[in-house]
Amino acid sequence: MFETLQPLPQDPILQLMHTFREDTRPDKVDLGIGVYKDDAGNTPIMAAVHEAERRLLEGETTKSYVGPAGSAGFNNAMAELILGSNSPLVRDGRVSVIQTPGGCGALRMAAEFLRLCKADTKVWVSTPTWANHLPLLGGAGLTIREYPYLNPQTLQVDFGAMLETLEQADAGDVVLLHGCCHNPSGADLSLAQWQEVTSLIQRKGLLPFVDMAYQGLGEGLDADAAGLRHLAGAVPEMLIAASCSKNFGLYRERTGALALISGTAAVNAAATSQLLSVIRSHYSMPPAHGAAIVETILGDDDLRAQWQKELGGMCERILHLRHAFAGALSPVGDFDFIARQRGMFSFLGISPEQVGRLRKEHGIYMLESSRVNVAGLNDRVLPQVASALREVLGK
Numbered sequence: 001m002f003e004t005l006q007p008l009p010q011d012p013i014l015q016l017m018h019t020f021r022e023d024t025r026p027d028k029v030d031l032g033i034g035v036y037k038d039d040a041g042n043t044p045i046m047a048a049v050h051e052a053e054r055r056l057l058e059g060e061t062t063k064s065y066v067g068p069a070g071s072a073g074f075n076n077a078m079a080e081l082i083l084g085s086n087s088p089l090v091r092d093g094r095v096s097v098i099q100t101p102g103g104c105g106a107l108r109m110a111a112e113f114l115r116l117c118k119a120d121t122k123v124w125v126s127t128p129t130w131a132n133h134l135p136l137l138g139g140a141g142l143t144i145r146e147y148p149y150l151n152p153q154t155l156q157v158d159f160g161a162m163l164e165t166l167e168q169a170d171a172g173d174v175v176l177l178h179g180c181c182h183n184p185s186g187a188d189l190s191l192a193q194w195q196e197v198t199s200l201i202q203r204k205g206l207l208p209f210v211d212m213a214y215q216g217l218g219e220g221l222d223a224d225a226a227g228l229r230h231l232a233g234a235v236p237e238m239l240i241a242a243s244c245s246k247n248f249g250l251y252r253e254r255t256g257a258l259a260l261i262s263g264t265a266a267v268n269a270a271a272t273s274q275l276l277s278v279i280r281s282h283y284s285m286p287p288a289h290g291a292a293i294v295e296t297i298l299g300d301d302d303l304r305a306q307w308q309k310e311l312g313g314m315c316e317r318i319l320h321l322r323h324a325f326a327g328a329l330s331p332v333g334d335f336d337f338i339a340r341q342r343g344m345f346s347f348l349g350i351s352p353e354q355v356g357r358l359r360k361e362h363g364i365y366m367l368e369s370s371r372v373n374v375a376g377l378n379d380r381v382l383p384q385v386a387s388a389l390r391e392v393l394g395k
């Protein structure tokens with residue numbers, strides 16, 4: 001049976017990570033996969049994570065099963081992190097948070113759940129969006145529709161075009177929004193724009209689905225969630241996929257959460273039971289270790305403060321690099337938008353051929369779309385990248 005299968009190319013982001021690792025040039029620069037890097041180009045384990053792991057190793061007494069929803073302590077802590085403390089949604093029993101294997105697990109389980117609710121569910125995604133959104137949602141059988149998001153000329157949000165297209169959505173359609181740090185563009189909605197999108201969603205009876213993969217890496221934990229929280233407070237139903245990969249640096253531990261918001265506590269209890277049954281039939285239960293780390297950190301005042309300090313430092317470093325990068329590129333062209341955008345990513349707006357030359361001739365890696373991971377820069381490589389770009393652009 002297997003001999004009928006044709007080989008598939010690797011996922012472009014993962015392929016790029018692999019090619020970079022194989023490159024033996026000592027001065028190569030990785031601006032590809034979305035992984036935070038420090039000044040030395042390393043992706044260190046956060047000190048708060050190290051300490052939580054030490055405590056877990058000493059205190060853990062069993063490896064017995066937990067259950068499809070994962071740890072209640074982790075889920076409650078994530079509800080507070082995403083929705084804020086004293087959320088009326090939590091108080092009224094209108095939200096349940098389920099531990100998932102990474103943000104991808106949350107996205108896919110939400111998609112499977114949506115198909116269960118309505119077999120012909122349509123989901124509207126931004127153009128562009130994170131490439132893996134398409135197989136994660138489409139692979140569950142949802143029909144993908146696209147709304148324009150980024151103006152390719154200005155590399156800024158084309159909010160008018162976004163609203164105009166979403167006006168064509170039908171009641172019950174799902175709208176996928178990036179909570180903050182839009183991947184791949186770094187161009188986020190302002191709070192006023194979140195408010196306008198919320199009104200449209202309410203008026204048309206759409207179901208919002210927010211992917212929150214970078215909370216804390218844009219402007220701060222609460223500021224990054226402001227749009228999402230406004231939306232959650234205004235609509236009867238909503239889904240949120242959250243990831244701990246970036247803000248806790250837990251990438252390979254596959255730690256995330258799916259929040260399900262319903263109109264009443266009774267509806268939420270029934271919907272949650274369906275979601276848990278979907279999970280049981282896919283992977284049964286999520287892995288425990290990463291979530292136990294997050295639960296330990298968020299449940300301890302000192303560790304939480306330490307984590308917030310480290311995360312704040314990462315956020316500030318990215319903001320610094322955004323300004324420094326835009327400044328270093330100013331002789332090459334107007335790249336000021338990089339300083340205004342948020343999170344790890346921005347497009348440089350150069351051609352695939354120029355991206356190829358940067359890789360081949362200068363060992364500088366970015367996605368073919370010219371998406372760069374700003375966190376992969378540091379003050380040492382900035383001049384190197386700026387001068388290579390100047391050469392490739394013929395400036």
Ligand code: LMR
Pocket residue numbers: 013032033034035130132183
């Ligand atoms: C990225 O966009 O580079 C990250 O989210 C990593 C991934 O899995 O694609």
